[in-house]
Amino acid sequence: MEDDSKFSYFFLGLGLGVAVGLLFAPKAGTETRELLRSKADEGKDYLRRRSLELRDTATDAIERSKTAVNRQRDHLSAAVEAGKQAYRDAVTKPVADSAEGL
Numbered sequence: 518m519e520d521d522s523k524f525s526y527f528f529l530g531l532g533l534g535v536a537v538g539l540l541f542a543p544k545a546g547t548e549t550r551e552l553l554r555s556k557a558d559e560g561k562d563y564l565r566r567r568s569l570e571l572r573d574t575a576t577d578a579i580e581r582s583k584t585a586v587n588r589q590r591d592h593l594s595a596a597v598e599a600g601k602q603a604y605r606d607a608v609t610k611p612v613a614d615s616a617e618g619l
Contacts, residue, residue: 542549 544552
C-alpha cells in the first residue's frame, strides 16, 4: 500500500514539474523545439565524430597487435630453430666423439 502512495506522489510531482516548466519556459514552443532539434543534431554530429575517432583508434590498436604478434611469432620460430640446432649438435657430437675413440 505504501508503494502505491509513493508512485502517486511521484507522478503528482512529475505532473507539477512539467506544468511549471511549461508555464515558466523562457522561450516560445517553436523556439524551444528548434533549440532541442539543434542540440540533438549537435549530439549526433558529436557521436559520429567520436565513433570515427574510436574506429581509428581501434584500427591502430589492431595493427599494433598484429605487428607484435608477428614479431613474437618470429622470435618463437627463431628460438625453436635454435633449439632444434642445439639438439642436432648435441646428438651428433657424442656420435663423433665415440667414432674418434674407435
